[in-house]
Amino acid sequence: xxxxxxxxxxxxxxxxxxxxxxxxxxxxxxxxxxxxxxxxxxxxxxxxxxxxxxxxxxxxxxxxxxxxxxxxxxxxxxxxxxxxxxxxxxxxxxxxxxxxxxxxxxxxxxxxxxxxxxxxxxxxxxxxxxxxxxxxxxxxxxxxxxxxxxxxxxxxxxxxxxxxxxxxxxxxxxxxxxxxxxxxxxxxxxxxxxxxxxxxxxxxxxxxxxxxxxxxxxxxxxxxxxxxxxxxxxxxxxxxxxxxxxxxxxxxxxxxxxxxxxxxxxxxxxxxxxxxxxxxxxxxxxxxxxxxxxxxxxxxxxxxxxx
Amino acid sequence: xxxxxxxxxxxxxxxxxxxxxxxxxxxxxxxxxxxxxxxxxxxxxxxxxxxxxxxxxxxxxxxxxxxxxxxxxxxxxxxxxxxxxxxxxxxxxxxxxxxxxxxxxxxxxxxxxxxxxxxxxxxxxxxxxxxxxxxxxxxxxxxxxxxxxxxxxxxxxxxxxxxxxxxxxxxxxxxxxxxxxxxxxxxxxxxxxxxxxxxxxxxxxxxxxxxxxxxxxxxxxxxxxxxxxxxxxxxxxxxxxxxxxxxxxxxxxxxxxxxxxxxxxxxxxx
Numbered sequence: 001x002x003x004x005x006x007x008x009x010x011x012x013x014x015x016x017x018x019x020x021x022x023x024x025x026x027x028x029x030x031x032x033x034x035x036x037x038x039x040x041x042x043x044x045x046x047x048x049x050x051x052x053x054x055x056x057x058x059x060x061x062x063x064x065x066x067x068x069x070x071x072x073x074x075x076x077x078x079x080x081x082x083x084x085x086x087x088x089x090x091x092x093x094x095x096x097x098x099x100x101x102x103x104x105x106x107x108x109x110x111x112x113x114x115x116x117x118x119x120x121x122x123x124x125x126x127x128x129x130x131x132x133x134x135x136x137x138x139x140x141x142x143x144x145x146x147x148x149x150x151x152x153x154x155x156x157x158x159x160x161x162x163x164x165x166x167x168x169x170x171x172x173x174x175x176x177x178x179x180x181x182x183x184x185x186x187x188x189x190x191x192x193x194x195x196x197x198x199x200x201x202x203x204x205x206x207x208x209x210x211x212x213x214x215x216x217x218x219x220x221x222x223x224x225x226x227x228x229x230x231x232x233x234x235x236x237x238x239x240x241x242x243x244x245x246x247x248x249x250x251x252x253x254x255x256x257x258x259x260x261x262x263x264x265x266x267x268x269x270x271x272x273x274x275x276x277x278x279x280x281x282x283x284x285x286x287x288x289x290x291x292x293x294x295x296x297x298x299x300x301x302x303x304x305x306x307x
Numbered sequence: 308x309x310x311x312x313x314x315x316x317x318x319x320x321x322x323x324x325x326x327x328x329x330x331x332x333x334x335x336x337x338x339x340x341x342x343x344x345x346x347x348x349x350x351x352x353x354x355x356x357x358x359x360x361x362x363x364x365x366x367x368x369x370x371x372x373x374x375x376x377x378x379x380x381x382x383x384x385x386x387x388x389x390x391x392x393x394x395x396x397x398x399x400x401x402x403x404x405x406x407x408x409x410x411x412x413x414x415x416x417x418x419x420x421x422x423x424x425x426x427x428x429x430x431x432x433x434x435x436x437x438x439x440x441x442x443x444x445x446x447x448x449x450x451x452x453x454x455x456x457x458x459x460x461x462x463x464x465x466x467x468x469x470x471x472x473x474x475x476x477x478x479x480x481x482x483x484x485x486x487x488x489x490x491x492x493x494x495x496x497x498x499x500x501x502x503x504x505x506x507x508x509x510x511x512x513x514x515x516x517x518x519x520x521x522x523x524x525x526x527x528x529x530x531x532x533x534x535x536x537x538x539x540x541x542x543x544x545x546x547x548x549x550x551x552x553x554x555x556x557x558x559x560x561x562x563x564x565x566x567x568x569x570x571x572x573x574x575x576x577x
Contacts, residue, residue: 025389036423143329244416
């Protein structure tokens, strides 16, 4: 009897828990993360107006019972035909690609070294990677201004060592953007790689060695393929946000640095052209959907908690 | 084998130096007497003194801390619920969509999140009259939205590694699920909740882009003040501020790290 009652109570509790656990975050993210995209799409089809908020309404009652809907595709036409925006999109993708590869080349050996370190040391090393990731992003980008300036620390050092006799111009160039991005996003590459590599079965490498495989070949044939999920996860965590990055190109890049995140910001804050900024956001979203879905698919397939 | 290990550690050391030297230089030059940040002219703590008299900056810092704390608290609640859903409720209908919604804020470029939230707030104010104006509330809601995703990652990994025999024992003894959750599950995942809270706090304290979009005229957060001052050029006051932030964060991470390290062997022993 009592057992039966408990069972029933537990069942009801569990159903309630299910509704709360799934429902609350779903509702929140649906309202504040998903629904806004519909509004962005909506406003990208509006026209700029000298009003508060600065855009026109898409529909209007012109007569009794007649609703007039005006969809303005002009913003999208501008984005697709103006060479400046096209160049900005291509350059953003290029910067993200170069930085992802650089992060991978630097991050992989670091993650490998940490993953294969003795357990005690591993925790400390991992904390050393996480620590800068917790320190203010803005401040870390700011630090590079002082280093890369024409009369900055790097130039002072190189001049005093006699390696150069003219200060190098690095700040406000694309090179400065690469340095800033790699510096800021490196932990995002290392952490998923580390998570993957610690689970690697190293007896496979021993088996390969026993069978006469040279270490480098064993790495190419065993370690690298097995760590592919980590590589993809890390690459996406770097690539996707960097395409739309604003702070780094704004502070380290030149005034003419063509990055789409910066252009969106300018359209919105300086030109007050909300509809065009919305159209840029929609296009950027369209570009990023492909790598995002790829990442999710892969994560789903390996069923991991990679992220 | 040993030779290659040695090279690997050297590479790691160089990589860590790359991560730490810029921050270290920042801290060192915050004690520089000269206004020219990059020319050393003697030790001084005067920039810290000036920082304490910068009213605008202090007000912004206080606002940021309040937003960060509120955000972190809500994000831990929502993130934990989301982690529960993913770990405990198996293959519920809409799970794929749920996972997508939780992963997207992690990688979404901030300009998109910021713009879309602003347009949502403007539309909501227009149609339902809430939130009236923009400021503390809108910034906090925006921060909770992306922080939740980060908290969910942290809590989820802890929850899925957790040993469930204690919970089962309590259930067998007749405790109701909510009671079991409160008195057994939550204490076991407490370190993850703490690091989730701290992560959400620092993410919020650090956010410039999303806040700039959803802030109103009277609500300037700390990163917004730092940003406008940095755009004018390098300033020793910002170096001093950065050093304080670095100190606080290092202590917090160290504490969180030690806590989870102490918890780890206990979890393994179970």
